[in-house]
Amino acid sequence: MHQQAAETLDEAFERLHRTGSEFDDKLSNHGPMAVEALVHSGQWEAVPAWLDVYTTRLEPVARPTERIARDGWREALGDRARDGDWIALFTDEIAEQPWREVLALWWPRLLPGLPGGATHGVIRVGHAVRALLEAGESPVRLAEFAHAMAYFASSNQALPELPRLAGGRTPFDALDAVPPLPAGEKGHINRRLDFLAGWDRWLTATLSVRTADTPEEAQSLLADTVHAATLRYLRRGHGNAVMNVHGVTAPNAVLRVLPALPTELWIPSYTAAWATSSAVFAVYMAPEDGPEPPAPAADAAAAMESACAHGDEHVIKLADTAADVHARSDDARALSAGVLAAGLVRPLRE
Template sequence: MDTTGTLDEALQRLHASGPERLGRLTNHAPMAVEALAARGRGAAVHRWLDLYASRLEEFPTTVERITDAGWRSALGDPRRAADWIARFGRELDERPWRDVLALWWPRLLPGMNGGSTHPVIRVGHAVRTLLADDSTEPRLTELAHGLGYWAARHRPVPGLAPVPGARSAAAALDAVTPLDGREGGFPARLGRVRSLPVWAAAVTDPAEAHRRLTELVRAATHRYATHGHGDPTMLVHAATAPNAVLRTLPALPRALWVPSLRAAWTASAAVTAMYAPDAPAPYVPPGDVTPEEVFERALAHGDEHVVKLTDTALDVGDERAFAAALRAVRLGEPLR
């Protein structure tokens, strides 16, 4: 973890910006700079942020204070992003961050697909910093921004019909039926997802939920090595969203681990359904590379999704995960 203060400086710089731009695109900078700092590349944080700065927009204006009595009506309203961030800022001033997270996690969990899964990913990055180091003010504020963004973009996916799945996560992802057609963005496609394969539905033990979630992250990361071309950007989230949940589990009561697994599976499988290619590409081994070399290539490329997928691939830590990261480097548009 960064011990130089660089990450805190970057987060302070970013908290003057909103969670989105152009009304719908996510501000990825807080997640990317946290990944750089976590992987020992603190010296590159501000240089990367300078390249990304043109994509930042001003922090949105508030509408109305979100109260204990009225929070449900504000859930899923993107116009209330500033109100939600302020709400979580107040709560984190008053109570330990783990208590706030434990209270709101089950409330937000059904809406994980909102904001193209970016809010839960942002929360996962924020929690990693808090678990690894002191709860500095910028890191607590980052958690408030992540939770507030999630609440504002909260979107459940109701009425999904279960269809036969498979025992392993990899086989269950292979069993996902791709949507007909490729038209529309994430919200439009999500609205057309009607069914998903059953996987891990019978899990009741928290330890088994942790094991299955680890398996899902590995399977989704591996799958990118051969299926990432379906949509090089969006298919990243099939791996990074469940990994955000996995990173958050140690901060949550164990009673929340099983529902977390189920929500993570729904998110990963839905992204797979929306963007899966017609056929896989040949697997290309990564060659003789170290984890540090893989991340260095991602940093040189610079694209925020490439950086975040590589960060997850290093968590998985095997050859096929490194191949997935290098495939993202080849497929993605570099940050300039």
């Protein structure tokens, strides 16, 4: 990463660490995720001005209230009121051992609750890990990792426990088989996800995907999951243009974390990411395909430049993931996803 770009990223993270993980009654602070995506894509010069607009609605960072005991963390899991306590815990953790060891210890503890906070906790971790892997360690990047892991912990919410995947479908075919939520089931994402526990149609479709027998297969199937989710957004994302973004970006966040994890954690990571993507689309996608998707951007750089000009944090994150999919698959349809989102979501400065 260009030195000035890395410095811009650190300055942005430092500025954002004075703000809370959420604002306006459980809306997630997307600032750290969006600025990392902009810097990664070469749009780092736009970051300070983007933050000037975005940070006006944020709230101060939560302060610690009570120390979380190392053997009592389960009681604080999923408690958003203790975000400041989780930040303090992970700050201590990374001061005592390398961040990869902290990640390896906590990832299996937090993974079952991946859907919590509408998946923003794991998405923030994915961006923080990519920053560390690409730009290297700095005190501010390590602090962002601590903040990201803290939000993953404080927003944790588990999906219904699933039996072992045992189907033969590809992620593309299995995601196409996932049914939309019945029209009468509405409300906050937590209520929608709770409905899935007793919905056999969703369970059958979700379990129909291929299982992974090796870490390498898990990585490949997870990449296919992200690809399939990007194409699903093109067809059904208009059901809720913002919320369906997370069915794409959450599994990609997990894919970004894999290289920093022990390989024995790759298979459960794929399973959790797949189930979460399936769940998000089930509860938010449109029941029917939308109009013909827009033409793709000329290339990934153009897609990110356009997303940056639009300014909405979800559009930026979706274009960032679409660029990853295009780089892996050369499927130009992926670059249409950000274009579609930009047409459906209100611009930041409107």
